[in-house]
Amino acid sequence: MLLIGSHVNYNSKEQLLGATRDAISFGATTFMFYTGAPQNTVRTNIDEELTRKSWDLMKEKGIDINKVIVHAPYIINLANTEKLEFGIDFLKKELKRVEILGIKYMVLHPGSHVGLGREVGLNNIIKGLNEVLKDSNVTILLETMAGKGTELGTSVDEIKYLIDNTIYNDKIGICLDTCHLNDAGYNMNDFDKLLDEIDEKIGLKYVGCIHINDSKNEINSHKDRHENIGYGTIGFKTLIDIIYNKRLENIPKILETPYIDKKPPYKEEIENIKLKEFKNKVK
Ligand code: FE
Ligand code: FE
Ligand code: ZN
Numbered sequence: 001m002l003l004i005g006s007h008v009n010y011n012s013k014e015q016l017l018g019a020t021r022d023a024i025s026f027g028a029t030t031f032m033f034y035t036g037a038p039q040n041t042v043r044t045n046i047d048e049e050l051t052r053k054s055w056d057l058m059k060e061k062g063i064d065i066n067k068v069i070v071h072a073p074y075i076i077n078l079a080n081t082e083k084l085e086f087g088i089d090f091l092k093k094e095l096k097r098v099e100i101l102g103i104k105y106m107v108l109h110p111g112s113h114v115g116l117g118r119e120v121g122l123n124n125i126i127k128g129l130n131e132v133l134k135d136s137n138v139t140i141l142l143e144t145m146a147g148k149g150t151e152l153g154t155s156v157d158e159i160k161y162l163i164d165n166t167i168y169n170d171k172i173g174i175c176l177d178t179c180h181l182n183d184a185g186y187n188m189n190d191f192d193k194l195l196d197e198i199d200e201k202i203g204l205k206y207v208g209c210i211h212i213n214d215s216k217n218e219i220n221s222h223k224d225r226h227e228n229i230g231y232g233t234i235g236f237k238t239l240i241d242i243i244y245n246k247r248l249e250n251i252p253k254i255l256e257t258p259y260i261d262k263k264p265p266y267k268e269e270i271e272n273i274k275l276k277e278f279k280n281k282v283k
Pocket of ligand 2: 211
């Protein structure tokens with residue numbers, strides 16, 4: 001079964017049940033969400049009954065909770081020495097919440113070195129990962145980044161360095177983001193070449209999620225501006241080829257494309273992907 005979904009909203013009132021319903025309304029077979037506002041630390045308690053109802057609904061609709069993804073809040077920056085302690089603390093709390101929700105994977109932006117240099121930044125991230133993974137049952141998927149500002153994790157080699165140096169590397173993996181990879185300089189028309197490199201250097205089994213986004217910018221632009229599927233420089237056909245690549249069959253694919261007139265484009269984009277046809281024009 002094609003594992004396709006999008007980013008959905010999780011609000012304090014409906015929690016996982018609201019997120020699940022949103023995903024179903026888009027025709028999705030999986031989904032991703034933040035457990036609260038990504039830019040602050042305000043979190044509400046997880047309601048047991050709502051959680052149980054969401055699990056039931058997922059079961060009824062054939063959504064495998066083992067493929068559902070949480071995205072870590074982006075205020076966490078493990079690469080910055082000054083923010084490391086806060087990051088570790090907050091990430092530990094988030095991982096607990098993810099576990100209570102019954103979810104196995106959390107995507108994390110490795111971090112930005114903010115002028116400290118790549119090596120210092122990468123080693124801070126490793127310190128942070130070792131600390132949070134110690135007593136976690138959730139796997140952290142490191143997202144490949146576009147290289148905007150001082151972002152780290154912009155190449156297969158940097159992701160490899162992080163994974164190789166983390167003690168608990170059975171609880172770590174990779175999240176590929178097509179917009180970020182394009183902006184970082186990887187050619188999305190030759191995805192198999194990238195997969196070969198990952199397989200050789202790290203192992204393809206480490207890939208746990210793929211963010212499917214078109215890009216507003218040219219390859220190697222280091223910008224990170226997502227575009228709707230078929231409207232950017234990567235293009236519809238190339239993204240379809242990635243989504244249906246046999247080597248990525250069991251990996252959840254998540255859309256993080258921009259809203260149009262304050263409305264999510266996901267129902268239409270998911271339908272186009274299922275049809276492999278650029279039928280619904282979302283703008
Ligand atoms: Fe992300
Ligand atoms: Fe992403
Ligand atoms: Zn992005």
